Amino acid sequence: MSTHTTTPIKAGIVGGTGYTGVELLRLLSQHPDVQLHAITSRKESGMPVADMYPNLRGHVDLCFQTPEEAALDQCDVVFFATPHGVAMEQARGLLDHDVRVIDLAADFRLQDVETFAQWYKMPHSSPDVLKEAVYGLPELDRDRIRQARVVGNPGCYPTTVLLGLAPVLQAGRPLIDTTHVIADSKSGVSGAGRKAAVGSLFSEAADNFSAYGVAGHRHHPEISECLARIAGAPVGLTFVPHLVPMIRGMFSTLYLRILPDALDTDFQALYEQRYAGEAFVDVMPAGSLPQTRSVRASNMLRIAVHRPAGGDTLVVLVVQDNLVKGAAGQAVQNMNLMFGLPETTGLQHVAVLP
Amino acid sequence: MSTHTTTPIKAGIVGGTGYTGVELLRLLSQHPDVQLHAITSRKESGMPVADMYPNLRGHVDLCFQTPEEAALDQCDVVFFATPHGVAMEQARGLLDHDVRVIDLAADFRLQDVETFAQWYKMPHSSPDVLKEAVYGLPELDRDRIRQARVVGNPGCYPTTVLLGLAPVLQAGRPLIDTTHVIADSKSGVSGAGRKAAVGSLFSEAADNFSAYGVAGHRHHPEISECLARIAGAPVGLTFVPHLVPMIRGMFSTLYLRILPDALDTDFQALYEQRYAGEAFVDVMPAGSLPQTRSVRASNMLRIAVHRPAGGDTLVVLVVQDNLVKGAAGQAVQNMNLMFGLPETTGLQHVAVLP
Amino acid sequence: MSTHTTTPIKAGIVGGTGYTGVELLRLLSQHPDVQLHAITSRKESGMPVADMYPNLRGHVDLCFQTPEEAALDQCDVVFFATPHGVAMEQARGLLDHDVRVIDLAADFRLQDVETFAQWYKMPHSSPDVLKEAVYGLPELDRDRIRQARVVGNPGCYPTTVLLGLAPVLQAGRPLIDTTHVIADSKSGVSGAGRKAAVGSLFSEAADNFSAYGVAGHRHHPEISECLARIAGAPVGLTFVPHLVPMIRGMFSTLYLRILPDALDTDFQALYEQRYAGEAFVDVMPAGSLPQTRSVRASNMLRIAVHRPAGGDTLVVLVVQDNLVKGAAGQAVQNMNLMFGLPETTGLQHVAVLP
Amino acid sequence: MSTHTTTPIKAGIVGGTGYTGVELLRLLSQHPDVQLHAITSRKESGMPVADMYPNLRGHVDLCFQTPEEAALDQCDVVFFATPHGVAMEQARGLLDHDVRVIDLAADFRLQDVETFAQWYKMPHSSPDVLKEAVYGLPELDRDRIRQARVVGNPGCYPTTVLLGLAPVLQAGRPLIDTTHVIADSKSGVSGAGRKAAVGSLFSEAADNFSAYGVAGHRHHPEISECLARIAGAPVGLTFVPHLVPMIRGMFSTLYLRILPDALDTDFQALYEQRYAGEAFVDVMPAGSLPQTRSVRASNMLRIAVHRPAGGDTLVVLVVQDNLVKGAAGQAVQNMNLMFGLPETTGLQHVAVLP
Structure with a gap:
C-alpha cells in the first residue's frame, strides 16, 4: 500500500493476454503508485482478466475491453504487450493526448528502420515517433529514459x-x-x-x-x-x-x-x-x-x-x-523513471526459491 | 531380427503425425515381422517422416503420402492414428480388400451408437462395421481379438x-x-x-x-x-x-x-x-x-x-x-494376436529408467 | 514498507536451512511489521544466509548463528523450521521469557501424545506445553490462535x-x-x-x-x-x-x-x-x-x-x-493473529503465473 | 533374439546401483549375444536388482552379490560402473584370468598419471595396466579397441x-x-x-x-x-x-x-x-x-x-x-568391437520421442 497522497499513475495495457501482459498485471497490481485503468483485448473483451489468469483473482477486478471502450487516452501511461507492429500504429495518437508509451515489443527498439523492416517483415509506420523513442535499458541510459515520452523496452x-x-x-x-x-x-x-x-x-x-x-x-x-x-x-x-x-x-x-x-x-x-x-x-x-x-x-x-x-x-x-528484468519488470522500472518515482518502487519482490 | 522366413505383415498407418503415430512407427520399425508399407498425412505429404520425428532418422525411410498414393488396400493391416471419425469412414473399404483395421481413436470402442454420438458429437457412420468390431483389450478378450477383422483400441x-x-x-x-x-x-x-x-x-x-x-x-x-x-x-x-x-x-x-x-x-x-x-x-x-x-x-x-x-x-x-500400453503398444499387441504371432513379438523393450 | 510507528515484531527462526526456512525468510523479509532478529543453524553458523539462498541477496543480511549466539529469548516470536522433536525441547524456555512459539514441525499438532509417540517414534517431552498449544489453522480456530502462546502449524x-x-x-x-x-x-x-x-x-x-x-x-x-x-x-x-x-x-x-x-x-x-x-x-x-x-x-x-x-x-x-499456505505463509498468518495485526499483513503477494 | 549358435559373452558388472549400472543392465539384458553373469554391490548384496530398478522386473532376475560371491573371473568381460579408483585396483586380477575390462569411470581415460592424480585426488595404482588401456571412442580409435584388453570408456x-x-x-x-x-x-x-x-x-x-x-x-x-x-x-x-x-x-x-x-x-x-x-x-x-x-x-x-x-x-x-553414447551404450559398443561382433549389435534401439 502506498503512503503518499499523490495521485496514482493511471496505467493501461494493450493486449494483455500473453505472458508479458499477465506479468505486468502481477507487478502493477502490487505497485503502490499505480492505478490499473484498463486492459484491452479485442478477442477476449468482456472476460474478467482473473478468469484467464486465476492467480489474479482477488487482486485485479478488470475485464478485458475493446480498445474503443478502454479510453486509453485518459491514461498517464500505456504499456503495449502486443505483437510487433501494433504499438507503432497507436503511439502517435497517445502522445498527442500526453500519454507516455512503453512498448514491450520491438517497434521502438531499433533506430535503423531498414533493419527493422528486414527482421520484422514490415515497414516501420511511425519513424518520427521512433526518432524520439529511447531504448529502455536504465543501467545504460537512465537519464534519457527519465525524459522520454516513448520507450522501446529491450528484448530479453x-x-x-x-x-x-x-x-x-x-x-x-x-x-x-x-x-x-x-x-x-x-x-x-x-x-x-x-x-x-x-x-x-x-x-x-x-x-x-x-x-x-x-x-x-x-x-x-x-x-x-x-x-x-x-x-x-x-x-x-x-x-x-x-x-x-x-x-x-x-x-x-x-x-x-x-x-x-x-x-x-x-x-x-x-x-x-x-x-x-x-x-x-x-x-x-x-x-x-x-x-x-x-x-x-x-x-x-x-x-x-x-x-x-x-x-x-x-x-x-x-x-x-526473462519475464521480469527481461520484459515486464524492466517496463515498470522504466515507468518509475519516466514518472519521477524511486526506480525500485513496486519492484523489490524477493525471488521465489525453490 | 526375426528368424522366420514367413512373409512379413505389411502395415499402413493413417494419420501418423501425432504422438500415437510416431510411437507406432517406433514400435513397428523394430518389429521383426512387420514391413512398414505406407504412412499417410494429406497435410505433410512428401515430407520424410524422419524430418518430423528425428528419432526415426536411419530407422524409417518413408515419406508421408496422400491416402491416394498410399495404396492402403495392399496392406495386411492398417492402423488409424487419426482424430475420431476417420476410421469409421474408411474401414468398410479396407475390409472389402481383406485388410485388417485397428483404430486407435474411439470409432470402434463403444457399441452403443447413441452414446458415441452424444460424446463425440457426430453420428456413427458405420454401425455395421461397429457390430463386428472387438474392443481390443487382450487381457479381457483375447480370443475374440484373434478372430477380429476390426479392433477398437482402448482409450488410455x-x-x-x-x-x-x-x-x-x-x-x-x-x-x-x-x-x-x-x-x-x-x-x-x-x-x-x-x-x-x-x-x-x-x-x-x-x-x-x-x-x-x-x-x-x-x-x-x-x-x-x-x-x-x-x-x-x-x-x-x-x-x-x-x-x-x-x-x-x-x-x-x-x-x-x-x-x-x-x-x-x-x-x-x-x-x-x-x-x-x-x-x-x-x-x-x-x-x-x-x-x-x-x-x-x-x-x-x-x-x-x-x-x-x-x-x-x-x-x-x-x-x-499412456502411449504404449495405453495406445500404440496395445495396438501392436492386438495386431500380433490378429495375425497369429506370439503376443509379445516386438514388444519386449525394457522400460527406460531413469 | 510499514506506515506505523509501532515497534516491529522481533522474529527468530530456528533451523532455517530447509525450504520452510527460506520461505519464512522470503515472507518475513518483506513483512512490514517484522524485524528479523536471528536465524540459527549449528551446522552452518557463520555463513551468510544469502550464500545458501542467493534469492535473498540484498534482502537478508543475517548470518546463520549457533543457538547460543542467537539470543532467541530476546525475540517476540520464534519460528521452528526444524525436524520434529526440536521445538518441544525449547518451547518451555522461550515461553518463560515471554516469547511466542510457532512450530512448523509436528510437535504441537497432535493433542494425543500416544499417537504422537507412535508416528514420530519419540515420546513427547513437553506435554504441558502441548496442552496449551493451539492447532494453527486460522479458518477453523481463529480466536484461540489470537490468544495462543504456542501454535502448532498444520501439516501441508x-x-x-x-x-x-x-x-x-x-x-x-x-x-x-x-x-x-x-x-x-x-x-x-x-x-x-x-x-x-x-x-x-x-x-x-x-x-x-x-x-x-x-x-x-x-x-x-x-x-x-x-x-x-x-x-x-x-x-x-x-x-x-x-x-x-x-x-x-x-x-x-x-x-x-x-x-x-x-x-x-x-x-x-x-x-x-x-x-x-x-x-x-x-x-x-x-x-x-x-x-x-x-x-x-x-x-x-x-x-x-x-x-x-x-x-x-x-x-x-x-x-x-505447500510451502506457503501449507507451511510458512500459514505460520506468518498465525503470527499476525497472535500479535493483533491484520491477518493479511505481508501475505498479499499475487501468485506467480506462469 | 540372436540367431547364432555361438556361446554368449558372459558379462559381469561391478557396482551396478548407479545410473550407468542400470543402463548397462537395460542394454545388456536386451543384447542377443550377452549372458548377464553377475552384478555386484557390497551394500545391496542379496537384493534383487529389479527391486531397486523396477523397470527390470521380468527382464533381469539377478540379485546384487558381494564381489566374493560373484566369481567375476569367470566372466568374459567385466564392466566397472563404480566410483573412480575401483577399476584400477581390480583390473590386473581380471586380466590375469583373461577377462576383458571396460571401465566407465576415469581410471583408464588419462594416460598422464600426474594429471590423473591432480584431478582425481589419488595416485594411479595401476600404471602398467593403464599403459595398455585404450581410450574407448570407437569413431576415433576403432582398431586399437578391437585389440584392447582394457578400455577406458570416455566421459560424457x-x-x-x-x-x-x-x-x-x-x-x-x-x-x-x-x-x-x-x-x-x-x-x-x-x-x-x-x-x-x-x-x-x-x-x-x-x-x-x-x-x-x-x-x-x-x-x-x-x-x-x-x-x-x-x-x-x-x-x-x-x-x-x-x-x-x-x-x-x-x-x-x-x-x-x-x-x-x-x-x-x-x-x-x-x-x-x-x-x-x-x-x-x-x-x-x-x-x-x-x-x-x-x-x-x-x-x-x-x-x-x-x-x-x-x-x-x-x-x-x-x-x-549422456547415459547411452555418453556412457553405457558406448561401453557396449566397445564390447562388441572387443569380441568381434557387429558394432551395432544390441544397440539399434530407436530413440524415445516424445
Whole structure:
C-alpha cells in the first residue's frame, strides 16, 4: 500500500493476454503508485482478466475491453504487450493526448528502420515517433529514459548480453577483441509466449534441449545496434539462443578474448565498479555460479565474472527472469523513471526459491 | 531380427503425425515381422517422416503420402492414428480388400451408437462395421481379438481402470460395492496429443497440477460400457482425470468399498491369479508402490493392491505408459494376436529408467 | 514498507536451512511489521544466509548463528523450521521469557501424545506445553490462535483436507457419509524438504508419478484428530498421498458420499457461505477447475466443488502452495493473529503465473 | 533374439546401483549375444536388482552379490560402473584370468598419471595396466579397441566435444584457430549420478539453469589430452559445463574461429565425409537444429554444422544421450568391437520421442 497522497499513475495495457501482459498485471497490481485503468483485448473483451489468469483473482477486478471502450487516452501511461507492429500504429495518437508509451515489443527498439523492416517483415509506420523513442535499458541510459515520452523496452536476450558486455566496452580503453564476441544464451520456454505452437508444447519442450535461430535471430540486430552505440564501433557478435525446459529464466554465457595489453585487468573490480549503486544488477563475488532461480519472479539480474585458469578468455555469466528484468519488470522500472518515482518502487519482490 | 522366413505383415498407418503415430512407427520399425508399407498425412505429404520425428532418422525411410498414393488396400493391416471419425469412414473399404483395421481413436470402442454420438458429437457412420468390431483389450478378450477383422483400441484411461477392476468384478462372487467405484486418474501431457493447444504448452502445464473433465470425460462412457459387460450389470463410477507435468505415464488410483461378506478375501492372491501368465500385466508384490517411470516406453502395466490399515477400502494402483500400453503398444499387441504371432513379438523393450 | 510507528515484531527462526526456512525468510523479509532478529543453524553458523539462498541477496543480511549466539529469548516470536522433536525441547524456555512459539514441525499438532509417540517414534517431552498449544489453522480456530502462546502449524496435507471438508462437517446437519471419506492428495517435491534423499533427486522424481505412504502417513492421524474435533465424532478417512514432478503445489481431490437426506443441498452455496470473508480461502465459481500454479508462491488456497452428473458423490478440489499456505505463509498468518495485526499483513503477494 | 549358435559373452558388472549400472543392465539384458553373469554391490548384496530398478522386473532376475560371491573371473568381460579408483585396483586380477575390462569411470581415460592424480585426488595404482588401456571412442580409435584388453570408456562431455571437433582437427590441413576453441556444454541431471546430493534434488535442479565447474572440470584434461593426440599439438580449450533441468541428454555448442586460409572450406561436406559409414554418428543436413530428445535412450550422436551469416565462426552442435553414447551404450559398443561382433549389435534401439 502506498503512503503518499499523490495521485496514482493511471496505467493501461494493450493486449494483455500473453505472458508479458499477465506479468505486468502481477507487478502493477502490487505497485503502490499505480492505478490499473484498463486492459484491452479485442478477442477476449468482456472476460474478467482473473478468469484467464486465476492467480489474479482477488487482486485485479478488470475485464478485458475493446480498445474503443478502454479510453486509453485518459491514461498517464500505456504499456503495449502486443505483437510487433501494433504499438507503432497507436503511439502517435497517445502522445498527442500526453500519454507516455512503453512498448514491450520491438517497434521502438531499433533506430535503423531498414533493419527493422528486414527482421520484422514490415515497414516501420511511425519513424518520427521512433526518432524520439529511447531504448529502455536504465543501467545504460537512465537519464534519457527519465525524459522520454516513448520507450522501446529491450528484448530479453539483449538485456542479458548488453549488461554483460557493457563494463568491458565502456571501460575507456580496449580490453577485449571486439571482432569475436560469443554469446551462448539459454531461455526458458515462456520466452516463446502464450501462443499455441507445437514447438512450445510440454511434450515437445520438456526433457529436451535444443538450439534455435542459429542462422539468425531478431535479437541479434538489436544487440548489435546497441553494442555499436556503447562501444563506438561495430562489434562482431556470434549469438546462439537455446531453449531450456523451464518456464522462466534466462542464462547467457559470454566468451570474450582479452587483448594482450589488457591481461592485467581486474575484471571483477571493473564489473563491481560499473554497477555499484545499481539496484537491479548484482555483480556476485568472484567465483560465484549464478542460477536462474535466484532471480525467479524478481527484477534482479545477476552477473558473475570468470577467467578460467587465469587465461586470456573472459567468461561472463548473466542470469535474469526473462519475464521480469527481461520484459515486464524492466517496463515498470522504466515507468518509475519516466514518472519521477524511486526506480525500485513496486519492484523489490524477493525471488521465489525453490 | 526375426528368424522366420514367413512373409512379413505389411502395415499402413493413417494419420501418423501425432504422438500415437510416431510411437507406432517406433514400435513397428523394430518389429521383426512387420514391413512398414505406407504412412499417410494429406497435410505433410512428401515430407520424410524422419524430418518430423528425428528419432526415426536411419530407422524409417518413408515419406508421408496422400491416402491416394498410399495404396492402403495392399496392406495386411492398417492402423488409424487419426482424430475420431476417420476410421469409421474408411474401414468398410479396407475390409472389402481383406485388410485388417485397428483404430486407435474411439470409432470402434463403444457399441452403443447413441452414446458415441452424444460424446463425440457426430453420428456413427458405420454401425455395421461397429457390430463386428472387438474392443481390443487382450487381457479381457483375447480370443475374440484373434478372430477380429476390426479392433477398437482402448482409450488410455480405460485400459488402466478396466485392468485394475477386472479381478474384483470377475471373481465369481460379489466383493465390492459396485455402486460407488472411484477412479482418480492422472496422465502425462502427451495424452493430449501433438495438437497446438494453449493448455498443453510447456509454460501452462509445467510445474502445475490440475484436474479436468470433472463434469464429464469421453473415457467415462467407454469405461462404463466395458464395466457393465464384465460385471454383468451397471457399475457406478466416479472418474476424475488429472494432468501431470510429465510427458509419458498414467497412474490410476482406484478406491473400492469391500462388501461386509468379502472382508476375508485375499485380494493380493486374487489379482495375482487373475493375471498369472499375462506378459504385460505385472501384479507387484504386496506393499509395492508402482511408479510410472517403471513402464516408460514399454508395454507393461503394473498393479499394486493395498488395503490401508486392513480396513474395508481397497486401493488399487495402476501404472502404464499412456502411449504404449495405453495406445500404440496395445495396438501392436492386438495386431500380433490378429495375425497369429506370439503376443509379445516386438514388444519386449525394457522400460527406460531413469 | 510499514506506515506505523509501532515497534516491529522481533522474529527468530530456528533451523532455517530447509525450504520452510527460506520461505519464512522470503515472507518475513518483506513483512512490514517484522524485524528479523536471528536465524540459527549449528551446522552452518557463520555463513551468510544469502550464500545458501542467493534469492535473498540484498534482502537478508543475517548470518546463520549457533543457538547460543542467537539470543532467541530476546525475540517476540520464534519460528521452528526444524525436524520434529526440536521445538518441544525449547518451547518451555522461550515461553518463560515471554516469547511466542510457532512450530512448523509436528510437535504441537497432535493433542494425543500416544499417537504422537507412535508416528514420530519419540515420546513427547513437553506435554504441558502441548496442552496449551493451539492447532494453527486460522479458518477453523481463529480466536484461540489470537490468544495462543504456542501454535502448532498444520501439516501441508492436513490444511487442504481439513479446509476442504470443514463446510460439510460443520453444516449443522449430517450431509455426507463420514465413515468413508476419501482424500487423494498430490504434492510437489519440495514437500520432502531439502534433505539429500535419493527419492527426491531430479532424475528419480522428474517425468514420474507415484503414490507413497499408502500403508500409513504421519499426516493421517493429524487429519483424523482434527476431523473428529470439528465433526464431533470420528471420521473414517482413506488418505493416499502422491508425488508430482513439480517443485511447489499441492492438490487434494476429496470424494464424499452424500447422504440420501442431503441430496438437495446446494453445496456450492454452503462452501461460499462457510468461507465468506476469508482472505485466504477462495471458493471458486461453480464448474471451476483449480490449478496449483494459480496459488504458486502465494498464501491463497482455492476450492472448487463438483457433483459429477448431479449424482450422490461430491468431489471437492483443493489447491495450495505447500510451502506457503501449507507451511510458512500459514505460520506468518498465525503470527499476525497472535500479535493483533491484520491477518493479511505481508501475505498479499499475487501468485506467480506462469 | 540372436540367431547364432555361438556361446554368449558372459558379462559381469561391478557396482551396478548407479545410473550407468542400470543402463548397462537395460542394454545388456536386451543384447542377443550377452549372458548377464553377475552384478555386484557390497551394500545391496542379496537384493534383487529389479527391486531397486523396477523397470527390470521380468527382464533381469539377478540379485546384487558381494564381489566374493560373484566369481567375476569367470566372466568374459567385466564392466566397472563404480566410483573412480575401483577399476584400477581390480583390473590386473581380471586380466590375469583373461577377462576383458571396460571401465566407465576415469581410471583408464588419462594416460598422464600426474594429471590423473591432480584431478582425481589419488595416485594411479595401476600404471602398467593403464599403459595398455585404450581410450574407448570407437569413431576415433576403432582398431586399437578391437585389440584392447582394457578400455577406458570416455566421459560424457568428452564424447560430444571430441566427436564434434575431430573432423576439423583431422582434416590434414589447418582449418581453425586451435588456440581458442570454446565448448559450451549442457547436461541433463542424470550425469550427476544417483548419489543423494542436495544440488541434484528435484527442488534444486528443476525450473533452473546454472553453470558449474567454470574454474575447472575433470573432463577438461581428458578432452585436452585427446585433442592433443588427434591434433598433434595442444589445443587451447575453454570448456564451460551447464546443468539442464532434464533427466537425460547432453548438448555441446562448439565455437571455432576459421583460419583466413580455410574460409572456402565446405565444412558440411567435411563432417559428412569424416563420419560416412558410422552407425552412431549422424551428421544432419545443413541447417538442422538437433534436439537431445532425438537421441533419448539411443546410442546415436547427432551433429549439425553451422556458419552464421557465412562468417568466420564455425558453430558445431552435438547431441547425445549422456547415459547411452555418453556412457553405457558406448561401453557396449566397445564390447562388441572387443569380441568381434557387429558394432551395432544390441544397440539399434530407436530413440524415445516424445
